[in-house]
Amino acid sequence: MSYLDHAATTPMLPAALDTYLRVAKTVGNASSLHTSGRAARRIVEESREQIAAALGAKPSEVIFTGSGTEADNLATKGLFWSRRAQGRHRLVTSGIEHHAVADPITWLECHEEARVTRLNVDEHARIDVDQLADLLLHHREEVALISCMWANNEVGTVQPIAQIVELADDIPVHSDAVQAVGAVPVNFAEAGLTALTLSAHKLGGPVGVGALLLKRDASCTPILHGGGQEREVRSGTLDTAGIASFATAVATAVENLASESRRLEELRDDLIARVRQAVPTAILNGDPENRLPGNAHFSFPGCEGDALLMLLDAAGIECATGSACTAGVAQPSHVLLAMGVGEDQTRSSLRFSLGHTSTPEDVSALVKALPAAVERARSAGLS
Template sequence: MTPPDRRTVYLDHAATTPMLPSAIEAMTYHLTRTGNASSLHGSGRCARRTVEEARESLAASLGAQPSEIVFTSGGTEADNLALKGLWWSRLAADPRRRRILLSGIEHHAVLDPAIWLARHEGAEIEWLTVDELGRVSPDDVREAVEREPESVSFVTLMMANNEVGTLQPVADVAAIAREHGIPVHTDAVQAIGQVPVDFAELGVDAMTVSAHKLGGPYGVGALVVHKETQLTPILHGGGQERDVRSGTLDVPATAAFAVAAEHAVKHQADEALRLTELRDLLVAGITGTIEGALLSGDPVDRLPNNAHLSFSDCEGDSLLLLLDARGIEVSTGSACNAGVAEPSHVLLAMGYDDQRARGSLRFTLGHTSTRADIDAVLEAIGPVVDRAKSAGLQNVGRNT
């Protein structure tokens, strides 16, 4: 644990970012009020008004219609609702629709439901390859779709990769799929507040958003669903959210979510410039001084807050723990895989060998990040890498 008198340098905003003061204020206010948004009495109607105002605000922030916002418990539930809901709805309309097209670099909240559908529901997964920068080619999507369009259930492609930060050609993929009436889902969890995102302009049918990635609270998210897209519910109960997602709504979290999204989108352009400058200082400082340190992902078309680097002859876990001992908090990749001693599926899909995939760190910046944070990393990284390399050589010696 970091000593209480030591300043913590937090550079894991892709895992979660601190709540914005305005979101905390909104949530705190509504925590003092009582009312189930499904109740008909005054308190219930007040809660319902709060939810609907949040829905309108979130829709405006995302370029959607209020009726297209389906609140969920977070990104994972939204991804599951999108994939399973599309699968069952499409299959019921035409039993030939059994192919799911997706990339091998998706978040596990997308990968695992797809694999579950293959194991339990007879779905046929077709993996879209990515290049060494972590990008799917629209031409590959077109080939996969046009080979047998009537057999495609849907396409799912994340807007921005959560590990290496590469942006995906989602709008191009959606245009290809639309020619054949095939729905497209995108996980935009990492993109909101980092790059411009407009649901209508993207042309996708469903889009996943999560509050705690953009300055809102944990435990709330949304699936934005085009008004003409049919989804089979995966939760059944009170019929909330147009009977697409039953369950009592978390009014305080929903209100805070909308406030955070509005702030993140409003300040996106200025914040992107600020974070890009800090990120580039970090990348240049590390790659310019640490031999064998390489940037992963697209050097240009990437999230402004993401710096994913690999270090030769080092284990990412060792680097992470050594930095943590100095009060610097980073990640080896997706936080959902923390503690699992295996190389990143994202990096392996990009063609990295096992050693480079294991020896990687993800630095992600956010609204609390400063130049002092970058300076702290650059001061620590040299000794940390040297020590990690030494530990690696000692382990090799013991194993031979």
């Protein structure tokens, strides 16, 4: 199989897998006071330091969670609840957020009386910073939190985070950087964010581990209550092996970022050019220049994306119609709709995402299988 769905999950890096297997053979709860517990705690704290150093954060700012989704929920709900006590009821986000951010914010809107402003995006999925500036000019004192993703998980557009943070000034800003960490330069301190989400399995680590980088002076109401771990912001027994593997993956991905990004950009550009040559009607979605190095997102007019995906899968090509979290849901992509893409074109879209295991042979296999798959999918749509 040619695996072109790294945005959904990435195969574990050899070094991260080695770390996981080594640490998983040991025993010890990192909250226990005996020898095994202290050994586990040492591994956790060394991992915390490793992640912090790789991402320009302080070790005390790294809060471990069970996933990126949990970290997003902690940021959006926790920061909103803390600021709501100061009379701030407005949440500002974009119309193209991953459901891990969009759904908690919708929940807060429905159940916690949050007033939500969803910023528009242009045809390339770039967030409208002018709309944000106008909103803050008139409603700054109402805003509890701004949450905007660093890079879009579907079409790969990298967002103007620096501009958003500058406009926010003293308003907390959270960014879901799950797709960005390890793909583009990310520095928490330089970005000026209050909170940032990352996830292990998107950059070569294990599934089931994430982190929220959270400023020390940020007030964040917990969403889990129990043992009071992680600054009493996120209770729960820590996954020592998963955290150690996560740290190895982050450090490896950041260390190799420059060379790997160049390699993936060349591979992605070759994929885009050859897909356009093989299927001239294909439409590239997202920012043509400022996009993730491994992302190529196309619409194939006349095709149903799900049908085309299964035809490619039968030919040994694995890709996606959008976020893996919504796979199988018979609804058009909210990201493409926000970009102004028509519903028919939205339903005809596929995402090809490259990663550390991707090769030129994967691209060649896709290009070889794609024309026949598109022809069959169009024929099925007409019948």
